[in-house]
Amino acid sequence: MASADHGKGKRWQVRYRDASGRQKKENFARRGEADARAAVVETDLNRGQYVDPREQRITFKEYAERWRQMQPHRGGTAANVERCLRLHAYPVFGDRRLVSIRPSEIQAWVTGLVEVRCFTAQTARNSAAKVKQVFNAAVRDGVVQRSPCAGVKLPSVPHTEIVPLTAGQVGDLASVVPHRYRALVILGAGTGLRPGELFGLQVKHIDFTGRTVKVEQQLQRVPGGKGVHVCPPKTRRSHRRVPLSGIVATSLKEHLDNFPAHGQDFLFRNERGEPIHSSRFYEQIWRPAIAKVELPKGTGPHALRHSYASLLIAAGESVKVVAERLGHTNAAMTLNVYSHLFPESEDRTRAAVDTAFGALAAECAPDVPSQSED
Structure with a gap:
């Protein structure tokens, strides 16, 4: 309960306990101001909207x-x-x-x-x-009662459809990058791993017998400094095992023959044997490569992931499977990005309905009386 009375120094003082039970005091020169403040405090406390005056001054x-x-x-x-x-x-x-x-x-x-x-x-x-x-x-x-961002209208983002790289374009890229990164291009297009996931792969994550690659970490640049650090994948669903095709597995074996690595070693390293990160790879390796094969200037390494997704969709894989392979949080995210790549299904829908109800249609057909010969 907030109350106002005559305080020390002949000033009017409002005393109350805040939501946490701590006693508060506020002084005023006039009784009317004190009474008004006491009423506001009591109302805010009852509504759970009380804000400490000191918090109101924070920038x-x-x-x-x-x-x-x-x-x-x-x-x-x-x-x-x-x-x-x-x-x-x-x-x-x-x-x-x-x-x-x-x-x-x-x-x-x-x-x-x-x-x-x-x-x-x-x-x-x-x-x-x-x-x-x-x-x-x-x-x-409880620092502010409501957010000033509520109801703010945001600019609409023009819809742009993903245009995946063709198999020929992937091959062209693999042929123009330095030899030590050719398998990285093929692996990216053949598994759909994110760039950070590719750079975070260690030899132990490649199962040549079971022909899978295990995604359990990614490599990111240290914020505001030099070097890289290993961190978990982007989301919980990003932890996954992705099948390795024969072509991709062969490319990785050739890579390890030319650039030997074992166990805890990173699969892809620079000329000094150090791990690499996406920004340096983009500037030093990727940008010169896309210029050589005349791909659009804004094409990034993520295009390899889009290429993989388009291959799965063209092969008839379900949305659920594509989402699992890509490590998406759910199938809705996959559809949001790649819905335009899925084949039109109107004809399949019509055929499915006709097949299911074909017999029923025959039964419901009106009887036509046969004409007798004269």
Whole structure:
């Protein structure tokens, strides 16, 4: 229960206990101000909406940094979140009190990312998502009553269909990359592993007898520094065993004959025998290769994964199997990316219905009386 009475120094004082039971005191010069504050505090406490006055003074940057450092983000994600907030959000909202930021200001910022700073719609949405996470956490902590991100309209992302590499293009890439990376290109297109999963493979993960590759880790660059580190795959479903075709297995055997490695050794290493990571591979190996075979400039190593998915779909594999091979969280994700590659099924649907109900259609056909001869 909040109460207002005459406090020390002839000032009016509001005393109450917050949601955690700690006693709070606030002083006012006039009784009317104290009574009004006491009523607000009591109402907020009863509704579970009380916010400590000290928390109301915290800035967006102060709270966002506190939130960011507590998140269980992996290296790459942590670096991405830090960079996004530092470059895109803090220059606009960093010094503002968290409770003072209004929905209209968030809307203007998001719109400006596209129309003024010329960000792509997807980049603007990603930036907005991180700011929204900060405010959602602030709501859960009781620092703000509601998020100003609620109801903000985000730019729509144009639909683009994945155009997978053909088998010929994969072959061309394998022929122009340095010899030590040819098997990596073939393995990527023949198993659909993500780039980080490819770089994280050790010899022990290849089962030539059972003709499978085990995915249980990935290799990522150390955020903000040099070197790499081993970390778990992207999601729980990313832990998987992927079949090795004969062509892929032969390519890996030839690779190990030319670049011997054993047990805990990484399967793919640079000229100095060191593990490699995606950014260096992209700049030094991949970009020159796609230029040589005249592929579009934006084609990334992920294109090998798309090529694998398209091969499975063309071979008639179900959505469930494709999702399992790719390590997707669920089949819906697979359909969202590759739905345009699945063959049209209208004719199969019609044929299935006609087959199932063909006999019924014959039974329901109207009887036509036979004509007698005159």
